Amino acid sequence: EAQVTQNPRYLITVTGKKLTVTCSQNMNHExxxxxxxxxxxxxxQIYYSMNVxxxxxxxxxxxxxxxxxxxxxxxxxxxSPSPNQTSLYFxxxxxxxxxxxxxxxxxxxxxxx
Amino acid sequence: xxxxxxPTSMDCAEGRAANLPCNHSTISxxxxxxxxxxxxxQGPQYIIHGLKNNxxxxxxxxxxxxxxxxxxxxxxHATLRDxxxxxxxxxxxLIYNQGGKLIFGQGTELSVKP
Numbered sequence: 001e002a003q004v005t006q007n008p009r010y011l012i013t014v015t016g017k018k019l020t021v022t023c024s025q026n027m028n029h030e031x032x033x034x035x036x037x038x039x040x041x042x043x044x045q046i047y048y049s050m051n052v053x054x055x056x057x058x059x060x061x062x063x064x065x066x067x068x069x070x071x072x073x074x075x076x077x078x079x080s081p082s083p084n085q086t087s088l089y090f091x092x093x094x095x096x097x098x099x100x101x102x103x104x105x106x107x108x109x110x111x112x113x
Numbered sequence: 114x115x116x117x118x119x120p121t122s123m124d125c126a127e128g129r130a131a132n133l134p135c136n137h138s139t140i141s142x143x144x145x146x147x148x149x150x151x152x153x154x155q156g157p158q159y160i161i162h163g164l165k166n167n168x169x170x171x172x173x174x175x176x177x178x179x180x181x182x183x184x185x186x187x188x189x190h191a192t193l194r195d196x197x198x199x200x201x202x203x204x205x206x207l208i209y210n211q212g213g214k215l216i217f218g219q220g221t222e223l224s225v226k227p
Contacts, residue, residue, distance in 0.1 A: 033213060042216070042217045042218065043215065043216075043217045048214065058212055104156030107155070
């Protein structure tokens with residue numbers, strides 16, 4: 001089944017403890033992206049990647065890192081999480097080019113205490 | 114990307130057609146209309162997109178007015194599982210535009226009732 005898989009689905013962590021949220025897609029998509037969703041603010045893009053080793057900042061990149069060493073994986077790294085990074089995170093992927101829809105993962109609900 | 118306006122909420126009886134409107138009066142010639150939905154506790158799901166012509170797939174139909182200033186998403190036989198927030202998004206189709214990001218507004222909360 002074609003899908004985007006995020007792990008973990010739920011995570012509670014403490015301030016300052018490094019964590020990684022994994023994202024993997026099995027559709028050979030070139031484009032991948034991370035969003036966070038907060039009440040009243042909608043989905044905001046954190047980082048995106050057009051291809052392997054090609055990444056760039058979205059609208060809210062502060063406090064996050066990403067890497068794209070392989071086409072299928074696009075992990076989101078929080079080096080020193082803070083409570084303001086408590087949010088619902090979504091990974092998405094799409095074929096290269098245009099007029100294609102995006103496939104989203106099921107989300108990761110992160111709580112930083 | 115052009116701004117969209119959708120009703121905040123709608124109800125629909127199970128088995129009936131759900132017609133969700135979207136206004137996008139400032140749409141430009143190279144912008145597509147995309148529809149996504151978010152079912153509670155799941156990630157956003159792509160439904161359909163179109164440029165000028167009406168489109169149909171296994172999930173829904175998209176009707177775009179001739180002047181392209183508005184569109185309607187039609188779920189022909191709504192089920193309880195179609196209860197979700199539906200988002201109408203207008204954007205340049207080129208994925209490289211603005212980092213490929215999608216801008217989700219508040220959407221329409223559709224409640225399908227037995």
